[in-house]
Amino acid sequence: MIPAAFDYVRASSAAEAISLIGQHGSDAKFLAGGHSLLPLMKLRLVAPSVLVDVGRITDLSYIKDAGDHIAIGAMTRHMDVEKSAVLAQHAPLLAHAAGYVGDPQVRHRGTIGGSIAHADPASDLPATTLALGATYVVQGPNGTREIPASSFFHGFLQSDLAEDEMLTEIRVPKMNGAGWSFQKFNRRAQDWAIVGVAAWRGSHGSGVALVNMGQTPILASAVSKALAGGASIADAAALAADDAEPSPDNNASVEYRTHLAKVLVRRALEQASA
Amino acid sequence: MQIQVTVNGRKHTSEVEPRTLLVQYVREVLELTGTNIGCDTSSCGACSLHIDGEAVKSCTVLAVQADGANITTIEGMATADGTLHPMQQAFMENHGLQCGYCTPGMVMAATSLLKEIPNPTEEEVRIGLEGNLCRCTGYHNIVKAVLAAAGK
Ligand SMILES: Cc1cc2nc3c(=O)[nH]c(=O)nc-3n(C[C@H](O)[C@H](O)[C@H](O)COP(=O)(O)OP(=O)(O)OC[C@H]3O[C@@H](n4cnc5c(N)ncnc54)[C@H](O)[C@@H]3O)c2cc1C
Ligand code: FES
Ligand code: FES
Numbered sequence: 001m002i003p004a005a006f007d008y009v010r011a012s013s014a015a016e017a018i019s020l021i022g023q024h025g026s027d028a029k030f031l032a033g034g035h036s037l038l039p040l041m042k043l044r045l046v047a048p049s050v051l052v053d054v055g056r057i058t059d060l061s062y063i064k065d066a067g068d069h070i071a072i073g074a075m076t077r078h079m080d081v082e083k084s085a086v087l088a089q090h091a092p093l094l095a096h097a098a099g100y101v102g103d104p105q106v107r108h109r110g111t112i113g114g115s116i117a118h119a120d121p122a123s124d125l126p127a128t129t130l131a132l133g134a135t136y137v138v139q140g141p142n143g144t145r146e147i148p149a150s151s152f153f154h155g156f157l158q159s160d161l162a163e164d165e166m167l168t169e170i171r172v173p174k175m176n177g178a179g180w181s182f183q184k185f186n187r188r189a190q191d192w193a194i195v196g197v198a199a200w201r202g203s204h205g206s207g208v209a210l211v212n213m214g215q216t217p218i219l220a221s222a223v224s225k226a227l228a229g230g231a232s233i234a235d236a237a238a239l240a241a242d243d244a245e246p247s248p249d250n251n252a253s254v255e256y257r258t259h260l261a262k263v264l265v266r267r268a269l270e271q272a273s274a
Numbered sequence: 275m276q277i278q279v280t281v282n283g284r285k286h287t288s289e290v291e292p293r294t295l296l297v298q299y300v301r302e303v304l305e306l307t308g309t310n311i312g313c314d315t316s317s318c319g320a321c322s323l324h325i326d327g328e329a330v331k332s333c334t335v336l337a338v339q340a341d342g343a344n345i346t347t348i349e350g351m352a353t354a355d356g357t358l359h360p361m362q363q364a365f366m367e368n369h370g371l372q373c374g375y376c377t378p379g380m381v382m383a384a385t386s387l388l389k390e391i392p393n394p395t396e397e398e399v400r401i402g403l404e405g406n407l408c409r410c411t412g413y414h415n416i417v418k419a420v421l422a423a424a425g426k
Contacts, residue, residue, distance in 0.1 A: 001314050008275060008292035008338055031339075038334050039316050042295075051292070055339060079328075103405025104387065105319060108328045109335065189404035190317070 003041035032114035074113025127217035131209035153216035178202025181271035213244035237266035282350025319406030329386035348378035370419035372410035
């Protein structure tokens with residue numbers, strides 16, 4: 001399977017990438033690791049006329065301690081997120097979740113920025129960064145803006161990004177020793193989650209987000225609210241699907257997904273509280 | 275578009291269409307057909323090769339993305355005099371293959387894994403090879419081979 005023909009240009013900086021995307025119009029797309037985009041192009045589900053390769057913008061590949069948060073460049077690969085000592089110390093939930101993305105070959109190519117920009121509700125890192133209360137930094141022709149993860153995802157593969165905007169940085173608040181858990185339920189190794197849960201719980205509150213439980217990654221706010229109000233883990237987990245709108249597919253019905261979400265949130269909270 | 279790559283130690287300069295997949299380039303332009311295409315959908319790992327020492331699925335990389343890279347395919351694993359790479363030798367000795375279709379990808383993924391985890395446990399080998407499917411062996415002897423190669 002070969003993608004439809006396209007023109008290919010390379011950017012060496014975010015500013016150049018944005019200007020190239022602007023020049024080529026709405027039919028152009030950024031190419032990061034290519035591990036969501038190329039499979040879609042090979043199936044001819046999408047056929048952009050121009051690809052702007054941002055994969056060589058090496059100064060957007062970094063993981064830095066920035067005081068109260070960790071700043072991660074959008075072009076940082078999953079494997080580098082997984083292996084990062086800084087994240088292991090300050091945001092271990094994210095490093096751990098990155099190790100569940102696809103398989104090692106996928107993690108050698110795919111990037112955290114590509115994963116979030118793609119806005120697939122079945123992806124692991126959009127939900128994980130949502131649970132952690134991350135902020136995304138986006139650069140466009142008129143400068144940069146910061147978008148909280150909680151208002152970034154609009155629908156299936158739809159985000160707040162304008163066509164000529166590039167995600168450049170992901171800011172993840174330090175977890176300050178909070179307990180955490182990542183639960184990914186699938187039937188075969190390497191598969192996407194049928195349902196997944198990213199959760200943390202500490203002295204300053206909790207965060208729970210769901211993978212593949214709706215058109216976007218879902219923040220299970222009802223669970224955190226219940227916990228803050230003193231509810232038991234079992235009672236809070238029973239509210240896991242309250243904010244979700246799951247769809248059926250070959251793997252799972254709505255009822256099964258709803259059941260899974262409750263079970264996995266309970267397990268996650270038990271592990272995070274242990 | 276013109277690309278320049280080093281494949282198994284040899285420099286190549288080629289003119290490719292941007293949509294050319296790396297696996298297609300390696301097989302059809304360089305005629306290195308050891309890298310197999312199994313699923314063509316990023317799942318099976320048969321097309322695994324190394325870009326700058328790390329295993330990737332070459333059916334999901336454009337040749338233009340590999341411009342300037344150092345690529346190793348299964349043909350580059352044995353030495354010039356035909357001495358097998360320790361991983362290939364271990365697959366042979368441990369009966370880590372039957373039909374052999376998955377084997378080039380398995381060997382490339384396994385050598386990349388040992389670079390990242392030099393002394394893996396059995397579980398780490400199984401998880402580390404989750405991107406590579408084998409329809410014949412049931413994996414046991416593949417895992418044995420990788421553990422044997424790690425011991426060398
Ligand atoms: C076999 C396989 C299994 C996988 N399994 C999983 C899994 O279990 N869990 C999981 O979460 N993911 C999985 N993935 C997806 C993987 O995580 C991708 O790497 C990721 O979703 C996309 O990142 P990328 O860098 O490859 O982006 P690309 O494919 O290059 O781009 C994806 C989209 O985002 C846009 N884009 C990319 N970067 C930016 C940016 N900085 N700013 C604005 N727009 C941008 C592109 O234009 C494109 O539309 C799997 C992929 C494969 C091939
Ligand atoms: S052919 Fe590339 S992963 Fe199967
Ligand atoms: S040996 Fe036949 S597919 Fe693995």
